[in-house]
Amino acid sequence: MPYPAGRHFLQIPGPTNVPDRVLRAISAPTIDHRGPDFAVLAREVLDALKPVFGTSDPVVAYPSSGTGAWEAALVNTLSPGDRVLAFETGHFATLWRDLAVNLGLDVDLVPGDWRHGVDPAVLAEKLAGDSTIKAVCVVHNETSTGVTSRVPEIRRALDEAGHPALLLVDTVSSLGSVEYRHDEWGVDVTVSCSQKGLLLPPGLGFNAVSEKALRAAESAGFRRAYWDWRPILAANERGYFPYTPPTNLLYGLRESLAILAEEGLEAVFARHRRHGEATRAAVRGWGLEVLALDEREYSPVLTAVLVPEGHDADKIRALILDRFNMSLGTGLGRLAGRVFRIGHLGHFNDVSLAGTLSGVHMGLSLAGVPVRPGGVDAALRVLELT
Amino acid sequence: MPYPAGRHFLQIPGPTNVPDRVLRAISAPTIDHRGPDFAVLAREVLDALKPVFGTSDPVVAYPSSGTGAWEAALVNTLSPGDRVLAFETGHFATLWRDLAVNLGLDVDLVPGDWRHGVDPAVLAEKLAGDSTIKAVCVVHNETSTGVTSRVPEIRRALDEAGHPALLLVDTVSSLGSVEYRHDEWGVDVTVSCSQKGLLLPPGLGFNAVSEKALRAAESAGFRRAYWDWRPILAANERGYFPYTPPTNLLYGLRESLAILAEEGLEAVFARHRRHGEATRAAVRGWGLEVLALDEREYSPVLTAVLVPEGHDADKIRALILDRFNMSLGTGLGRLAGRVFRIGHLGHFNDVSLAGTLSGVHMGLSLAGVPVRPGGVDAALRVLELT
Amino acid sequence: MPYPAGRHFLQIPGPTNVPDRVLRAISAPTIDHRGPDFAVLAREVLDALKPVFGTSDPVVAYPSSGTGAWEAALVNTLSPGDRVLAFETGHFATLWRDLAVNLGLDVDLVPGDWRHGVDPAVLAEKLAGDSTIKAVCVVHNETSTGVTSRVPEIRRALDEAGHPALLLVDTVSSLGSVEYRHDEWGVDVTVSCSQKGLLLPPGLGFNAVSEKALRAAESAGFRRAYWDWRPILAANERGYFPYTPPTNLLYGLRESLAILAEEGLEAVFARHRRHGEATRAAVRGWGLEVLALDEREYSPVLTAVLVPEGHDADKIRALILDRFNMSLGTGLGRLAGRVFRIGHLGHFNDVSLAGTLSGVHMGLSLAGVPVRPGGVDAALRVLELT
Amino acid sequence: MPYPAGRHFLQIPGPTNVPDRVLRAISAPTIDHRGPDFAVLAREVLDALKPVFGTSDPVVAYPSSGTGAWEAALVNTLSPGDRVLAFETGHFATLWRDLAVNLGLDVDLVPGDWRHGVDPAVLAEKLAGDSTIKAVCVVHNETSTGVTSRVPEIRRALDEAGHPALLLVDTVSSLGSVEYRHDEWGVDVTVSCSQKGLLLPPGLGFNAVSEKALRAAESAGFRRAYWDWRPILAANERGYFPYTPPTNLLYGLRESLAILAEEGLEAVFARHRRHGEATRAAVRGWGLEVLALDEREYSPVLTAVLVPEGHDADKIRALILDRFNMSLGTGLGRLAGRVFRIGHLGHFNDVSLAGTLSGVHMGLSLAGVPVRPGGVDAALRVLELT
DSSP states (O other): OOOOSSOOEEESSSSOOOOHHHHHHHTSOOOOTTSHHHHHHHHHHHHHHHHHHTOSSOEEEEESOHHHHHHHHHHHHOOTTOEEEEEOOSHHHHHHHHHHHHHTOEEEEEOOOSSSOOOHHHHHHHHHHOTTEEEEEEESEETTTTEEOOHHHHHHHHHHHTOOOEEEEEOTTTTTTSOOOTTTTTOSEEEEESSSTTOOOSOEEEEEEOHHHHHHHHHOOOOOSTTOHHHHHHHHTTTOOSSOOOHHHHHHHHHHHHHHHHHOHHHHHHHHHHHHHHHHHHHHHHTOEESOOOGGGBOSSEEEEEOOTTOOHHHHHHHHHHHHOEEEBOOOGGGTTTEEEEEOOSSOOHHHHHHHHHHHHHHHHHTTOOOOTTHHHHHHHHHHHO | OOOOSSOOEEESSSSOOOOHHHHHHHTSOOOOTTSHHHHHHHHHHHHHHHHHHTOSSOEEEEESOHHHHHHHHHHHHOOTTOEEEEEOOSHHHHHHHHHHHHHTOEEEEEOOOSSSOOOHHHHHHHHHHOTTEEEEEEESEETTTTEEOOHHHHHHHHHHHTOOOEEEEEOTTTTTTSOOOTTTTTOSEEEEESSSTTOOOSOEEEEEEOHHHHHHHHHOOOOOSTTOHHHHHHHHTTTOOSSOOOHHHHHHHHHHHHHHHHHOHHHHHHHHHHHHHHHHHHHHHHTOEESOOOGGGBOSSEEEEEOOTTOOHHHHHHHHHHHHOEEEBOOOGGGTTTEEEEEOOSSOOHHHHHHHHHHHHHHHHHTTOOOOTTHHHHHHHHHHHO | OOOOSSOOEEESSSSOOOOHHHHHHHTSOOOOTTSHHHHHHHHHHHHHHHHHHTOSSOEEEEESOHHHHHHHHHHHHOOTTOEEEEEOOSHHHHHHHHHHHHHTOEEEEEOOOSSSOOOHHHHHHHHHHOTTEEEEEEESEETTTTEEOOHHHHHHHHHHHTOOOEEEEEOTTTTTTSOOOTTTTTOSEEEEESSSTTOOOSOEEEEEEOHHHHHHHHHOOOOOSTTOHHHHHHHHHTTOOSSOOOHHHHHHHHHHHHHHHHHOHHHHHHHHHHHHHHHHHHHHHHTOEESOOOGGGBOSSEEEEEOOTTOOHHHHHHHHHHHHOEEEBOOOGGGTTTEEEEEOOSSOOHHHHHHHHHHHHHHHHHTTOOOOTTHHHHHHHHHHHO | OOOOSSOOEEESSSSOOOOHHHHHHHTSOOOOTTSHHHHHHHHHHHHHHHHHHTOSSOEEEEESOHHHHHHHHHHHHOOTTOEEEEEOOSHHHHHHHHHHHHHTOEEEEEOOOSSSOOOHHHHHHHHHHOTTEEEEEEESEETTTTEEOOHHHHHHHHHHHTOOOEEEEEOTTTTTTSOOOTTTTTOSEEEEESSSTTOOOSOEEEEEEOHHHHHHHHHOOOOOSTTOHHHHHHHHTTTOOSSOOOHHHHHHHHHHHHHHHHHOHHHHHHHHHHHHHHHHHHHHHHTOEESOOOGGGBOSSEEEEEOOTTOOHHHHHHHHHHHHOEEEBOOOGGGTTTEEEEEOOSSOOHHHHHHHHHHHHHHHHHTTOOOOTTHHHHHHHHHHHO
């Protein structure tokens, strides 16, 4: 495999660039998962995770991908055939729907244009008309589109309807990067995983679990074993797991939570907002279009960019990978070939963003996409002034 | 946390001592799981895994623990209510049974004394009397007891009965350490995971899947999503996964498979057999009793040692951990306090084993267990002469 | 210590950004420096170093800094009181002179303006007038100024004068980044070290040694022990060293030489030339002045930038470090406060350079230095078109 | 290169087994050696080194081997032709003498049998007879023989003679493992390096420098540059170095000093004494002879073992390396083939020692050396009881 010069720029919206501190942490020797040192580690990380979720509820950690954490949220709280309301905000919302259907749930998917988030007004309508809905599934930040849904307004719609449905929120690409408040926003299960804002390699899935969700778990009809919260929560109290946990990722998690705490969560969120704004300034500076249409829903963690008719976004991505040693996100599902996605989340800073946008600019230009020259400068102005 | 001098001896029967080569490998930066370099990696490791399973069948890799791989084997091949035959060879066989019951299977557990493996004659009887058995679940190497069941004889019993039941085998603590032949022994699903003979940290689960198992998956009645083999196998063909795979563990897997290939699987198996023999020589030299009763079933990867009446195995373990910086395996389930387990598998050699047995000897002696002095010497003689 | 977000940009002209592959390599366990594996390693790296120096002569490796390698070049070839000709091309040429004087050599330092390299015409004059000169000391790439002297023309001046002086060349910041040919250019001792183009942390010094230099070593009058080439070369033949070598840096060297070979030395040199050109385009685009005055001498590895009167270059550097997590080189000696230096060498690529230049642009702007906006765009054009 | 199973046992008396914490520390990215973070690091490690030397004097750190630190001690304090008294305690004392002679010193080497340390009575005699002696050079722990000289008695001899000679002590293989008190014992220059008790890879040399040595440096006649203490001490005050320091080894040093502090120096010293005693018990249990003859001089860090006539120690070492993946120290100089050396220092513990001694036992036995069986057991008794 030829060695491309310099550091790779992993600017997909996750997995993100893992800090070298975290990589070193995960390379420590594996220890006895039933020994006293492990219990100290486990309790420490399970506690330190809570502020990142904005919760005092327990957080369950699985050896799994985020998809596994989706499945866990559903099988712990629902019963086969239960009615679930979901919103077609993009590719990942659709995949979650598919997973729910595969498990035997009855999913009502509100159609969407993949350029908007969940519309709280439509939710309100749906709730008004259907008391059988057992859960509302929302993707907080649609990784396929760069659209962030407004969870507080979603919560308000539920509250105003007085509807008892559980609120299940996927924060796979927002947790640790975008403001999120599991408790304050009344979320019942927050689904997340390790490889985005939590600055880790893939391999850990999470469920933050409200009191109400725990009660639902008691009567939920799905047969479950691996995903069952109850034995995990019971074992976690003593610092253990009912099955062998991914020790080395937990080392990494301890380090990444320390990194987030050192910068401060509010500073982390502000940095991501700035980078989103700077990126959109670049896109507009080039004369291109951001996929997200509603400025209240612009994602702080990634920006999907529409390529002009007649250009293939994946060819541009391949050129940029080959020539500039930078990975961008592909267009997923119905957006294939039409957008590329710039990840600007995680272990990232202003000069890395400037390098990223410069690579995009050069790649577009070399690919023959007509772009105006001032895009990078527009981004730099945002970074300078904010 | 005070720093204990010198290298920790992780002599539980897994997770095992991860080679530093593997630890360095997993600390490489995470790459784009949809990019070309990832596809090269994935295809390479999925292929290189096959000889370790003794198969030309596909191997499915999950971000999961071994428990997840148990669940995957069941939900891909069976339907709720199906009758499954299992054998109470120890703690893990019992846990697998519990998991199956939780999923809604009808498990017939043949009782056992936790000192023997699966009795092929009992299996033959069971098969003769019950044509409704859909699957036979066997733990190849019982990690809780140090007993290795004879899978070829189990296969023969199935063949002689002409019984169509699937054969599902857990090789969690044997794969990569003990001779195993998925194809030749006619196993339908081989369940395994990363943290034992595969020399990795925990976090990867595996299913090697026979043609017959794949056919069973087509008609299996369990609803499934995360564990479903079919989308994984389809994506694997191009070198990808349907959800974000644990990239860094795959780096480690590439390295650990290289390490196994460099030593040679036959040499690896022989090394483990020698170490089992030397360990039993030490135990007998001390005047203590090995838990396993049938010499045909002695485990090459761990040895469970009975402590004399009046002694608490866990206190001895705690003393050894504290004083000698060595972790031994605890007695599980009904063996709690009555045995400790010496792991002698994975990244290991003669002098490490000698150090391990010396630590056990000193720990027993300091704990007041009456032990004869010649145990370590007896082990050294085995190592010298074989 | 607060954690600055994202990857640090180490854009001083050395130590350079060490590739993660090299960092992992140096973290392998230290081995017996008298054992067979060590001999394989030593011979491999000492051989693989030769093409980087452009030589078939032996290369001596010291546990030392580059300063140590300067001292080694002098004490192995000269005698106390010997006359040496040197050129004041900048701070490091001056330091080498100081070191030579401290050792008791009689150094004739040709004065310079720190904006030009060695003038071959002046050298010719000096040689014509002074047959007592025993050695000519040249800094190939002046790290303090960003000026690269033309060694082939220097060689020609020596040849045309028929002067027997030894030619000693410091390639500390050029080796592995800028074209260099020890043999073809008739250099007698090439001095270098690990932490620049060789992509390693500091800790290894090098002398490539011509046949003529080896002969000079036989009669050189300096008493020497640690630096003595002869016992080292004798031990190296069998793959060993006369004293404990820095094993882990040799691991890193094996990896970094592999990295250079994978990219190809010619491609490495071309990349550095492009980056130099792009950087100068940016500097001019901002309306600032490059320190180097002769375009034949522009350094491909670093660019020193003059800051306008009334501005303190070190305050700008501090602002950039604080705000953008990027280190730039300080002005050294008489250039203190008047220049900053942008390192664009080593493990580096187009997007990293674009990020670097963007950080400089923003830093200058925030520091109140009047800069025109088009600098980064000018650099991107160079990168796109070449 | 075939992969030997399990962890390598690096039981030479240095380089020692580097703790994985230290290996991870040295793999952190190199930083700007002129930046603020570096200054924090440098000051921290230079301060934390002092208790290990037992001094409040400054410690100079060189990018060098221990040999370089020998040279530094001499050229900073002496003048060409100065008379120096040394003691032939073994190979390294002889090498230091050779180095001093090469530098032009007039060395009086008191002959020795390589089985004893410095005899304070002989020193007293020498001092009485020769007022021209400028320095006394002592190797604290002779790495080639396993003999530790009694520095306090050497100091007393100097004091009683009222002799002004400087006392220069090599602690290469004792520092951080054997009790040592630079201040209390009135040592003028303590020479050491990184790769033994300091738990690091090779690459750092040290001089702890008394007030008297600093005064000597003012009038010392050796021309010096790289080794000159004065510019280093001046720069160190601000946390910097006059030339590029080996940053990554300093990271490692910070970690290894933390490890020593966590265990506690007194506990570290006691551990090494116990391991020396246990090793000698094993040697005698085998019926073999320890090289060191005076029990007051037994080394806590290594044991040299005489092999019976008719056996080649290096063949035994080769067999042990090949068969047991363990490196032992070779016989050096006049001891070649006649002894092997067991290193039991650094990052080490009881079970590692037991494994080491077991490997030696098996290797001797397989090599046909007549050894009694009880050696390892004798060592275990020492470890158990002390």
